[in-house]
Structure formats: structure tokens, C-alpha cells
Amino acid sequence: MLAPWSKAVRSLQTFRTGKTMMGRRLAPPKHQAIKTIRRRLTLIVAILTIVFGAGRAQHGIAASSQDVQAKLSYCKDCHGPSAQGYRGYFPIPRLAGQQPSYLENQLQAFIEHRRTNNVMFNVAHSLSPSMVAALAANFHSLNPPPIGGAPQRLVATGRKIFQDGMPDVNIAACAACHGPDATGSEQIPRLAGQLYPYVIKELTNWGKERGQNPARPDISAVMSPVAHSLNKEQIEAVAAYVSTLR
Amino acid sequence: MKDNGLKLAVVAIFWWAFLPPVAHADNLAVRNCNWCHGGSAEGYTPAPRLAGQRPQYLEQQLAYFHARTRDNPFSRQYMWGAAASLTPQSARQLALYYSSLQPKAANDGVPDLAPLGERIYQEGMPDANIVACVVCHGPNAEGVGQIPRLGGLASSYLKRRLEQWTEGYHAAAGPPMPDIASKLSPDQIEALASYLSFVK
Numbered sequence: 319m320l321a322p323w324s325k326a327v328r329s330l331q332t333f334r335t336g337k338t339m340m341g342r343r344l345a346p347p348k349h350q351a352i353k354t355i356r357r358r359l360t361l362i363v364a365i366l367t368i369v370f371g372a373g374r375a376q377h378g379i380a381a382s383s384q385d386v387q388a389k390l391s392y393c394k395d396c397h398g399p400s401a402q403g404y405r406g407y408f409p410i411p412r413l414a415g416q417q418p419s420y421l422e423n424q425l426q427a428f429i430e431h432r433r434t435n436n437v438m439f440n441v442a443h444s445l446s447p448s449m450v451a452a453l454a455a456n457f458h459s460l461n462p463p464p465i466g467g468a469p470q471r472l473v474a475t476g477r478k479i480f481q482d483g484m485p486d487v488n489i490a491a492c493a494a495c496h497g498p499d500a501t502g503s504e505q506i507p508r509l510a511g512q513l514y515p516y517v518i519k520e521l522t523n524w525g526k527e528r529g530q531n532p533a534r535p536d537i538s539a540v541m542s543p544v545a546h547s548l549n550k551e552q553i554e555a556v557a558a559y560v561s562t563l564r
Numbered sequence: 565m566k567d568n569g570l571k572l573a574v575v576a577i578f579w580w581a582f583l584p585p586v587a588h589a590d591n592l593a594v595r596n597c598n599w600c601h602g603g604s605a606e607g608y609t610p611a612p613r614l615a616g617q618r619p620q621y622l623e624q625q626l627a628y629f630h631a632r633t634r635d636n637p638f639s640r641q642y643m644w645g646a647a648a649s650l651t652p653q654s655a656r657q658l659a660l661y662y663s664s665l666q667p668k669a670a671n672d673g674v675p676d677l678a679p680l681g682e683r684i685y686q687e688g689m690p691d692a693n694i695v696a697c698v699v700c701h702g703p704n705a706e707g708v709g710q711i712p713r714l715g716g717l718a719s720s721y722l723k724r725r726l727e728q729w730t731e732g733y734h735a736a737a738g739p740p741m742p743d744i745a746s747k748l749s750p751d752q753i754e755a756l757a758s759y760l761s762f763v764k
Contacts (some may be wrong), residue, residue, distance in 0.1 A: 349731045366670055384607070388693055389693060389742060391693070392690075392693035392694075392695060394739075394740070395695045395739075395740040395743055395744050396695050396699055396700070398739075399739050404700070404740075405700075405705075405709070406699050406700030406708070406711060407698070407699065407700055407701060407702035407706075407707070407711065408699055408700075410699060436687070437687070437688065437696045437698065440687050440690050440696070441688070441690045443690065444690035444691050458667075464747075507696060530689070
């Protein structure tokens, strides 16, 4: 499990520094930079999807539909009646339309202390695998409009960063992994319609909140250098853009 | 120099003259509120404390009273009349005034029940599908925006409010409180109300 993982990290390292581990500099012509970034990221994503996607098939007694309905209503008490997200004291993320594999992985991440969040740690502990599968499928099927509220003046800048990246400062196009419509795939989350303050909070705290269990490295490592490289204005711009996508 | 000073004075006088009147304890409307809510708005059972409450929440509730959609018995009896002639502007000024007052905790709950209340508030009870209040109301029950501060309110008020969500009152407020409150047992409501009355 670890071998392909370190390979992925190495290619990411290569992408960031332009050097291989042996120190040879890779210097693609400028106009090819974006293409190269896209190709490398696609490779990383493919590897990670295989690594973390394997052996995930869950077996167990199916949760009764009554229990599923009760649990759904519990989730929606915080995440909103259509799982569109909610601005509480803390921003509560949109789950509607989210990738089932991402939801399953995050719930597992709370349990394994890969992702720190006391409330969600307790929540995740109370869910059986078949319940998680049922909830994830339900949330994936929902498609309410985004709740909005982001400053419109930031959207154009955010779109540019999201679609094209900033090759000069080693920031990949978000679209390369999250998809041009920000719908995500497998363990890479959908960002379309996500809450503006939530995306800001996640990108700002990435290294303090995700990938927190050294014994269990996970896909969040792919995102850490990007989150780290983005400054406050860029984070706000990207957050504003994705929050408007349907 | 002298000219500039004069101009500045004129501007200052005009600025002051056109400022909206800020609510104050001498204000007639404030005196009217304090009649029930207490001299420093610390609450006077059954009227809740207003001091330190979130301004957007107060403004929203006054709008609900005005529209007669916050409809529990005491609201009907007192607040519908009190809010009937309030303009949106005066409601906002009152809200800002009361939110600026320093709140004191009521401390009138049952201390033995507080630990259970704290657990429900901070962690929820996932097995019973009871969410953690902290996520929306904040770590010190301070509230945010239209989400009210709960810390330090009188336990009797908190208890009745939680009960009323399941009795069909305040339906206009929408989700999620009616659903959340419907999952709480009477003992859990007592515990939450006790805990919150001690929160500063």
C-alpha cells in the first residue's frame, strides 16, 4: 500500500520543485507547463484512487430504511434540510451532490484521527458501514441550489485560478483534479456549491486539520502543498468561485 | 487654518444633527421594554434577558412579533402589542442597544443536571440522533448572526422555549429547531436549560 503512495508523493514533489529526487532538473518549455501539471496530477489521482479505493467494498447487515431516514434527518439538522450546508457558529459544509467515496473516506478519517473534528468524531463513531453507504448515496443524489453569500467581485479571479492555476508559482489548476465543473470524483470532493466560509476555513487550516495521523497517510497530502501556497486573497477568490457553481 | 476649523465644525454639527437617534436608557421605547425585561435588561421571568443578545437575532424576533409569527402565549399577550408600532429602524436601534449591554448569567439551573446538559450541548448524542448544539450556537453559547446567545439565559425560559418548538409554536422560524427539540426528552431539556443558565 505504501509503495505506490510514496511514488505519488514523489511525483508531486517533482511537480512542485521541477526536480526529480535525484536532483535532475526537469525544465519543460513554459507553454507546456500546464499540460505537464495536468498529466502529472491525473497520474497521481489515478494512483491514489486505486490505492485508497481498493478493498473499500463494505459488507454488513443493511441498515433499515427507518433507521436511515432517522439518521438522515439527524445529519440535516446541521447540514441543512437539503444538505445544502448551513452557516452556524462554524460553517457546516454542503453534502448535497458530494462524491460517496469522499464522504466515506472523511467519516473514516474522523474515526482514525486523520481529520480532527470532535463533533464529527462522535458522529462518525455511531455509523455502521451500511449506514454510511446509504447516507452517502442519498447525499450524492441531492442537488439544491448553492446557498450563496460570497462576494461577487472575487468570482472572476477565482475562476481563473480554478481553471488555469498559476504555473509561475507552482499552483496547479484546481480543475485538473476536481474537474472543470468542480464535481470531483471518487475521493476528490465536489466543490461546486460548497459554502464560501467553509472552503476558506478548510484551505486555511489544511495542514492542521487533515492528514493528522502520521501512521495513516492519506489523499489529503496531495492538497497540502497547494493549500500552503495559496495566499489569503487567492483562497477567498477560489472559495467565492466554487461557491457559485451549481 | 481658521477657515478649515470653521468648515470642520459645520460638517461636524451637520453630521451630528443627521445621525439617527441612538437608543438609550432615557428613550421611551427602552423604558417600555425594561418594564418587563428588567432595568438593565437582565430578564425578569418570564421575560428573557436581552442584554448581550445577538443584534440580528433581536431584530429578527421583533420582526416576527410584528408579523405575529412568533406565536407562543406570552408573545401573543405582550410582544405582539409591544412590537405592533415598531418601525424596522426603531427595531434595529433597540436591537443594537440591548446587544451592547453586558450580560450576566442567570445561574438558576439545577447544578447536578449541568454535566449532562454540557455533554449534550458540546458533544450531542449521536446514537439518539441528537446533534451537538455547539456547532451552531458556539463554544460558549454566544450565538452568531440570527442564531441566539443561549449562555446565561434563565433556565425556565430556555426550558419553555425548547418545549414550545415541539408544541407547534414559532413555526415560521423553520428548520432545524423543531426537529432537534423533538428528539430531546424532558430530562434532557431540563439538563440543557440548567447547564446553559450557568454559562457566562
